[in-house]
Amino acid sequence: MKGLRNPDQTRQTILEAAFHEIHRNGFQAASLSNILAKTGVTKGALYHHFPNKMALGYAIVDELIQNMVTEMWLRPLETSEDPIECLQGMLRLIPTQLKDQDILLGCPLNNLALEMSPTDEVFRKRISQVYDLWCEGLADAFSKGQVNGKVNRNIDPLKTATFIVASLAGCRSVAKNSQSQSIMLACTESLLNYLDTLRPRTE
Amino acid sequence: MKGLRNPDQTRQTILEAAFHEIHRNGFQAASLSNILAKTGVTKGALYHHFPNKMALGYAIVDELIQNMVTEMWLRPLETSEDPIECLQGMLRLIPTQLKDQDILLGCPLNNLALEMSPTDEVFRKRISQVYDLWCEGLADAFSKGQVNGKVNRNIDPLKTATFIVASLAGCRSVAKNSQSQSIMLACTESLLNYLDTLRPRTE
DNA sequence: TAACATGCATACTGGTCGGTATGAAAGGAC
DNA sequence: GTCCTTTCATACCGACCAGTATGCATGTTA
Structure with a gap:
């Protein structure tokens, strides 16, 4: 039931976590590692969905x-x-x-x-x-x-x-x-x- | 005539250059190296006048x-x-x-x-x-x-x-x-x- | 089932940054 | 001149960060 593969959900998870991290720390000070740590998503997944930090x-x-x-x-x-x-x-x-x-x-x-x-x-x-x-x-x-x-x-x-x-x-x-x-x-x-x-x- | 040693002036130079760098890039993104490069002041001088970036x-x-x-x-x-x-x-x-x-x-x-x-x-x-x-x-x-x-x-x-x-x-x-x-x-x-x-x- | 693209995981790299250790000139006190 | 403090200069360090290389598992198509 827990879709082990759910790209749209993964993307949304990243987006929302990134929003909160950026809201708190600003864009430049926002750490991708923090975002990944809080979501459990890995760097591979992130860079699969977004070409770079700016695009995110x-x-x-x-x-x-x-x-x-x-x-x-x-x-x-x-x-x-x-x-x-x-x-x-x-x-x-x-x-x-x-x-x-x-x-x-x-x-x-x-x-x-x-x-x-x-x-x-x-x-x-x-x-x-x-x-x-x-x-x-x-x-x-x-x-x-x-x-x-x-x-x-x-x-x-x-x-x-x-x-x-x-x-x-x-x-x-x-x-x-x-x-x-x-x-x-x-x-x-x-x-x-x-x-x-x-x-x-x-x- | 060019006061080789003028601590007050040095401090002021750093302050103003830092103000502009921070105004342009924000505090966290402001680079001390940039400030030093633009002023000719060295890191030793900066850290003599200010204990750290925050104090600046x-x-x-x-x-x-x-x-x-x-x-x-x-x-x-x-x-x-x-x-x-x-x-x-x-x-x-x-x-x-x-x-x-x-x-x-x-x-x-x-x-x-x-x-x-x-x-x-x-x-x-x-x-x-x-x-x-x-x-x-x-x-x-x-x-x-x-x-x-x-x-x-x-x-x-x-x-x-x-x-x-x-x-x-x-x-x-x-x-x-x-x-x-x-x-x-x-x-x-x-x-x-x-x-x-x-x-x-x-x- | 074979072939291929998608979705993701892990390990690593190059670069930058704030901060420090150390020492050397300059200048005042005596 | 001697001593000591102030004022700086240089070289270096560890941490962190965005981004990459590579490979593997999953889903899709035929």
Whole structure:
């Protein structure tokens, strides 16, 4: 029953273990030996599925992280017609969604972005694609909200979306450094207030 | 005339070269050999002035980076009595202050924070001190602005300051990844708008 | 069953890195 | 000048790491 040969499973095991090792230590400091030790997978298997360490990193961005962003931040927006309220709801859920561990390690995408974009152009572009997806998804939601009258028509959807994504990264960054959920809370609270200012003027 | 023996100068040379190497490659990936090669200083000199690589990193945070934050972000606030306007002025100066190179490499403090805080507790605390200095300096300015009637009395100065510092880090982070000044501009523009909302209600 | 590709295991290599051991000049104290 | 400390220079070491060479077992095809 335990498939002694299950390549897809093996690949996935490597991907997920590598994701955690990289999330904890960064890409360059991540040790392939550690990953292998924790999974029981051998070096032969790893280099059978990935040509080198870089390719492993690329796959993590393309397959794991992009998927997380989509599921966590974009999917909920699709079914809502008030993007501001929807976003605020997501922000309020953060304390329950992000465990202490997640605060401690920060945003995987932002970690990789800061570490790798000056070093490796391919890495940078793949990360950039995920950020674009995120920002554009949010911007679309704002545009629709403007049509519905739920969002102030004077704001620039893409610029605003970019700022929000950036702020989120920043909040998680300072929370990571201070190792405190409460700082994360304080920051998201300010972000909530900012979102309120994006509503149409009621006077 | 060329002081063959000038320990203070030697130390400073090492510090600055190390700062640039670390800014470019991150702390862990920074190579001492590279630093030595670029400066002409030898390994003996380096290990005379610093017990190990970590101590070198600590000194960079304590002496160089903390000083940069103070000079760039806190000093101007001291002589102003309208912190919002002052901050907005600083934000508008960013495009002229940050060269392409600085965009590309991102905020030195945030880079170090994300890389080192899960790895080394001493590093984390020293970085945290700089962030605290920054946030508290900004918060003080807001408090005084509240007394002067330049800032809305309903906002929490420290929370707001923390959010702004976080957002700044985030903006510089996405700008670094996208390697574009224009994204930095778009983000700071939104930040400018946010700052406007911190003014007292005029109605 | 024969032939072949896929999936994986083991042992090894070359290179880099942080750190150390040791000693020699330079400079001040006396 | 003598002694001692500071300031550096050179040579070296062990550890670790990404990547490779090689071979074997498993699954697939014919």
